[in-house]
Amino acid sequence: xxxxxxxxxxxxxxxxxxxxxxxxxxxxxxxxxxxxxxxxxxxxxxxxxxxxxxxxxxxxxxxxxxxxxxxxxxxxxxxxxxxxxxxxxxxxxxxxxxxxxxxxxxxxxxxxxxxxxxxxxxxxxxxxxxxxxxxxxxxxxxxxxxxxxxxxxxxxxxxxxxxxxxxxxxxxxxxxxxxxxxxxxxxxxxxxxxxxxxxxxxxxxxxxxxxxxxxxxxxxxxxxxxxxxxxxxxxxxxxxxxxxxxxxxxxxxxxxxxxxxxxxxxxxxxxxxxxxxxxx
Ligand SMILES: NC(=O)c1ccc[n+]([C@@H]2O[C@H](COP(=O)([O-])OP(=O)(O)OC[C@H]3O[C@@H](n4cnc5c(N)ncnc54)[C@H](OP(=O)(O)O)[C@@H]3O)[C@@H](O)[C@H]2O)c1
Numbered sequence: 001x002x003x004x005x006x007x008x009x010x011x012x013x014x015x016x017x018x019x020x021x022x023x024x025x026x027x028x029x030x031x032x033x034x035x036x037x038x039x040x041x042x043x044x045x046x047x048x049x050x051x052x053x054x055x056x057x058x059x060x061x062x063x064x065x066x067x068x069x070x071x072x073x074x075x076x077x078x079x080x081x082x083x084x085x086x087x088x089x090x091x092x093x094x095x096x097x098x099x100x101x102x103x104x105x106x107x108x109x110x111x112x113x114x115x116x117x118x119x120x121x122x123x124x125x126x127x128x129x130x131x132x133x134x135x136x137x138x139x140x141x142x143x144x145x146x147x148x149x150x151x152x153x154x155x156x157x158x159x160x161x162x163x164x165x166x167x168x169x170x171x172x173x174x175x176x177x178x179x180x181x182x183x184x185x186x187x188x189x190x191x192x193x194x195x196x197x198x199x200x201x202x203x204x205x206x207x208x209x210x211x212x213x214x215x216x217x218x219x220x221x222x223x224x225x226x227x228x229x230x231x232x233x234x235x236x237x238x239x240x241x242x243x244x245x246x247x248x249x250x251x252x253x254x255x256x257x258x259x260x261x262x263x264x265x266x267x268x269x270x271x272x273x274x275x276x277x278x279x280x
Pocket of ligand 1: 007008009010011012013014033034035036055056057058059060075079097098099100127145146147148149153154
């Protein structure tokens, strides 16, 4: 049986892994254990001696990173370096989760692993630098994913569902329609990563996201339709929304490598909405 160590316990992907790996020897990093603390991470990894570290911890506030780049750098780059330092000299595999935002969106068709990166914002730059730390480790695996959501944690699908449920008659939701990506259900990602690891996937870089792609507006419409809520979702533009961090206009991911494929993004939304709206 494998021994798994997860950083970022409490996050949506870590929670999905805890569910997928139920019954395994599994240690979630204590909430108090900060990946910026190199000694603490080293001690925790050495006392547990994991076969696999699922490094999900990250500073994930894309807009917040523009205001506090030092914090994003400390967590996403230095924190990741600490995790890699902790496993050097062991046989531990480290799986790091990166983002579609390492691309600038100019390609106009789904990105594969060999495509050139060009991050537009601070979050994306720090996640790309974290990738380099992980790929410097002989047992390092980088999984780029995208638009993660789950029935736990804070995410777009839950936000839209909550807003739609609270809306009064005649109100509408306004959602950007000029950013396209691959929404990914955390449960599907956790299952596919588990399968890849059990198949003995080689170290390196992989894209793993929900199949297909859509805009945020299309995703919102899917959520409200599945929830059976009669509310209009009105498209807007990125420029009108005016968020602090630049985001790629088209960042759908696909893979050119032998890796398990995830179900279509809409299947994940259906599963999440089912869990969020209990029957009856
Ligand atoms: N969410 C997405 O759309 C998306 C898309 C592509 C890639 N990813 C990547 O996928 C991974 C998982 O994402 P997610 O959506 O599960 O993120 P999440 O829900 O924001 O979880 C991240 C976790 O990391 C923790 N964390 C933050 N700083 C830390 C530190 N210094 N030491 C230890 N833990 C720390 C957070 O704790 P607090 O909540 O207490 O800060 C949180 O529990 C991340 O690496 C992210 O960059 C996410």
